[in-house]
Amino acid sequence: MTATETIREAARLMRERATSATNLPGEHWTVDVSPDSGLIVGSYAPGDVSEDGTRSTACIAYFAYPGDEEQRTYAEAFAVATHMASWQPLVAATVADLLDHAADDIEAGRRKDWHTQSVKALAIARAYLADDQGGTSA
Secondary structure, eight states: OOHHHHHHHHHHHHHHHHHHTOOSTTOEEEEEEOTTSOEEEEEEOGGGBOTTSOBOOEEEEEEOOOSOTTSHHHHHHHHHHHHHHHTOHHHHHHHHHHHHHHHHHHHHTOOTTHHHHHHHHHHHHHHHHTTTTTOOOO
């Protein structure tokens, strides 16, 4: 695959996964704590927020770790859950658009810094595609 084909494939796959991960316009992801002290990556739409700011979330992922915040596993799970919530579908779709735009610029030679841009976009694409193409994840 050429560099632009790799970038476009990552963008396509990223957008496809983001689109299939949500069906609500304006959906956001957040981290909540369950009654049993597990961590929940939850989703909510603007209509799920009450006047006092309370959110009604649907569970996307659940991490069953003890509620002891001093334990390393809890801190790691919280970090993973927070990362998942921050990489919500809108973010992934926006990055996919950015990659497609970079590929367009590279192909058209529209930017003086196309080499720098292509190296960065290709690094993102390769990192994203690593597991899908038999690579290893860090």
